[in-house]
Amino acid sequence: MERAAAEPHFVLVPWQGTISHIIPMTDIGRLLACHGAAVTIITTPANAPLVQSRVEDLATPPHGAITVTAIPFPAAEAGLPDGCERLDLLRSPGDVPRFFAANKQFGEAVARYCRGSEAMLRLRRRPSCVVAGMCHSWALGLGRELGVPCYVFHGFGAFALLCIEYLYKHRPHEAVSSADELVNIPALPAFECRVSRSQLPPHFAPSTTMGCGTMQEIREFDVAVDGVVVNSFDELEHGSCALLAEATGKNVVAVGPVSLFRSPHVDPQAMTGDARRVMEWLDTKESKSVVYVSFGSAGCMPPAQVMQLGMALASCRWPVVWVVKGADSMPDDVKKWFRESFDSNKCLVVRGWAPQVAILAHRAVGGFLTHCGWGSTLEAIAAGMPVATWPLFAEQFLNERLIVDVLGVGVSVGVTKPTENVLSAGKLNGSRADIEVEVGMEQVMKTLERLMDEGDEGEQRRRKAQELKTKANRALEKGGSSYMNLEKLIQSLVS
Numbered sequence: 101m102e103r104a105a106a107e108p109h110f111v112l113v114p115w116q117g118t119i120s121h122i123i124p125m126t127d128i129g130r131l132l133a134c135h136g137a138a139v140t141i142i143t144t145p146a147n148a149p150l151v152q153s154r155v156e157d158l159a160t161p162p163h164g165a166i167t168v169t170a171i172p173f174p175a176a177e178a179g180l181p182d183g184c185e186r187l188d189l190l191r192s193p194g195d196v197p198r199f200f201a202a203n204k205q206f207g208e209a210v211a212r213y214c215r216g217s218e219a220m221l222r223l224r225r226r227p228s229c230v231v232a233g234m235c236h237s238w239a240l241g242l243g244r245e246l247g248v249p250c251y252v253f254h255g256f257g258a259f260a261l262l263c264i265e266y267l268y269k270h271r272p273h274e275a276v277s278s279a280d281e282l283v284n285i286p287a288l289p290a291f292e293c294r295v296s297r298s299q300l301p302p303h304f305a306p307s308t309t310m311g312c313g314t315m316q317e318i319r320e321f322d323v324a325v326d327g328v329v330v331n332s333f334d335e336l337e338h339g340s341c342a343l344l345a346e347a348t349g350k351n352v353v354a355v356g357p358v359s360l361f362r363s364p365h366v367d368p369q370a371m372t373g374d375a376r377r378v379m380e381w382l383d384t385k386e387s388k389s390v391v392y393v394s395f396g397s398a399g400c401m402p403p404a405q406v407m408q409l410g411m412a413l414a415s416c417r418w419p420v421v422w423v424v425k426g427a428d429s430m431p432d433d434v435k436k437w438f439r440e441s442f443d444s445n446k447c448l449v450v451r452g453w454a455p456q457v458a459i460l461a462h463r464a465v466g467g468f469l470t471h472c473g474w475g476s477t478l479e480a481i482a483a484g485m486p487v488a489t490w491p492l493f494a495e496q497f498l499n500e501r502l503i504v505d506v507l508g509v510g511v512s513v514g515v516t517k518p519t520e521n522v523l524s525a526g527k528l529n530g531s532r533a534d535i536e537v538e539v540g541m542e543q544v545m546k547t548l549e550r551l552m553d554e555g556d557e558g559e560q561r562r563r564k565a566q567e568l569k570t571k572a573n574r575a576l577e578k579g580g581s582s583y584m585n586l587e588k589l590i591q592s593l594v595s
């Protein structure tokens with residue numbers, strides 16, 4: 101939809117800590133541009149090629165003015181290696197505070213740019229709205245200085261955000277004495293949601309590598325922003341968007357699933373050689389016969405746990421695509437085991453970047469074993485794909501409850517303890533040998549049997565997943581809820 105030049109100008113600054121934030125925020129930029137708004141996406145040099153590749157994808161609908169700007173990230177000034185512009189590139193958990201210090205300086209550079217760079221002047225318009233990633237707490241000052249609304253994008257779903265809001269306000273976790281004890285989070289009236297204290301998001305952990313000060317700033321940013329942009333759709337999370345708006349008093353704008361606005365067959369990440377290899381492998385398999393296994397953009401497990409999972413995948417009844425991150429930093433004996441254990445016709449191990457959206461849309465894939473990151477969760481929903489849930493950390497245990505108990509499209513592997521990650525306390529990769537294995541090979545096999553079950557239970561999950569896929573597509577179509585939410589957001593800035 102083309103609009104006149106006086107239409108609003110959105111400045112989007114994705115949180116550059118993880119690729120999983122950059123992907124949906126770039127796609128939100130593309131969606132806004134499709135609705136006729138001008139968009140500037142500001143990122144760091146190391147992340148700019150990813151943003152640019154998604155913006156330049158000409159096979160997607162026509163777009164208005166969209167500019168990608170790379171502003172240097174002062175990694176070296178903060179004591180980080182040059183080019184260390186994402187959390188997965190850090191050397192150790194000790195680098196986390198340095199990364200957040202560099203991010204503050206990055207914020208100052210973004211503000212200088214927005215105050216009146218030549219590029220902004222060339223666009224002949226001042227920003228009308230700032231949309232910032234969840235850790236860019238400096239963006240509030242920028243919005244206030246420019247006199248425009250500031251929205252936050254967390255990368256979480258509305259249900260998880262609603263639970264987090266409940267936890268901040270009512271603090272039920274403080275009445276629980278042990279990490280294994282269940283915390284009741286009655287955020288949605290019709291559903292019971294209980295997770296153990298150790299499964300809560302890091303906001304409520306006794307300590308994180310980010311430090312209390314940064315956590316506090318992020319919360320203050322959340323409380324002060326004018327609105328929340330969510331990659332979800334109003335019909336999905338049983339009223340969570342409206343309840344979140346009520347609980348926070350903010351404009352909550354669900355604009356997703358953003359992965360759906362481009363055809364999965366032109367997923368920019370599906371164009372590399374490695375990705376083509378996966379797609380060609382899938383072409384040789386029967387419909388709905390393959391299990392796709394992935395733990396997100398950076399999810400790693402301890403080697404002993406990886407091996408239990410691997411043994412289950414090698415011996416289960418279905419062909420498998422398994423995306424493994426951090427394989428290079430595994431001990432040598434595990435690397436050797438990887439090389440020797442898999443028949444590539446039965447289990448295709450992908451060590452690099454998999455074209456996930458294209459894989460989920462492939463007719464051969466019948467189930468997805470996921471870590472329940474919100475991006476993956478929504479991509480599975482958009483593809484009508486039943487899932488097996490293996491949450492690792494962050495808000496993923498809350499997403500598991502939504503998937504299994506509320507939406508009825510998943511079976512739980514039964515993980516009880518979070519896996520350590522860089523933001524909690526553990527090492528950066530899965531190379532810790534001293535961590536106990538929680539999920540044995542048999543448990544994985546049983547879960548996969550349920551996931552791929554051809555009986556009534558499996559059929560019911562598949563039917564529900566297909567219904568959600570239909571609703572997801574409708575939300576983005578002209579007149580659909582996400583389409584209208586984007587229109588309303590743009591209109592609110594015009595008036």
Ligand code: UDP
Nearest residue numbers: 120396397398453454456457473474475476
């Ligand atoms: N992803 C991908 N290929 C990979 C790994 C991840 O395309 O090999 C994408 C995936 O499609 C999703 C994002 O990376 O868009 C992962 O986001 P999510 O919120 O699920 O997990 P996170 O990476 O934050 O743990």
